[in-house]
Amino acid sequence: MELRTRALQVLQIPDPYEKAAAARALFDGRPTLALDPALMLQPGTELPGRPARPQLMSVLQVPSRSPFTTEGRAALLHAIAHIEFNAINLALDAVWRFPGMPEAFYTDWLQVAAEEAFHFSLLDEHLRTLGKQYGDYDAHDGLWSMARRTEGDVLARMALVPRTLEARGLDATPPLQAKLARAGDHRAVEILGIILRDEVGHVLIGNRWYRHLCKARGLDPVALYPTLVERFEAPRLRPPFNVQARTAAGFSPEEIAYLSS
């Protein structure tokens, strides 16, 4: 079995638990798999494979949640589990979709897929201690829609998925941890700590390949970014920014200053 072909198969798996297990198994099994960066693959079904629930709705229809009731906390953790489920899909999509990249690109995104699967499992397990599981609440489709918009260009994908949407998680996590700590959910705080640590790595991978592609095409990464945000209608990020995590994730002071402008 070829690695990118298998990544597409795993992306098509609808069951989230089966998908998470398969993503981790694929990463563990990578030394035994062939990798063909030149392969042009075609999905046989609509992407991504996803379960019948959660029902998807527009971002604006999803109510905001208070962590100070068990119900509200479960809904909040469900929303994060949904982000992680989408993140598995986004990482696998990077592996199969874009031919002609160096081998390390594919193994980097496979590692991300395995870590997202781990995050999903941690959150789902915790959700079960509150009597809920993934699928029990409605969810929004914002993340995959950005994947769709950037499916034609790996450079735009790197700019707008890992270094925009995933990077937003770096900013959002510490305030969320503080809220959950006030609500007394120490396990959730711990899980978010693991996620934050790994997400710095994911954004770093995004930055690495974004810069690699800019260099290959003779483009200035700092000047290009705002034009991509505009062209692909990416969300403009709002402060406060987690400068420490963003610096560790490879953003330059110049790039962090642009966000704050």
Ligand SMILES: [Fe+2]
């Ligand atoms: Fe994650």
Ligand SMILES: [Fe+2]
């Ligand atoms: Fe991630």
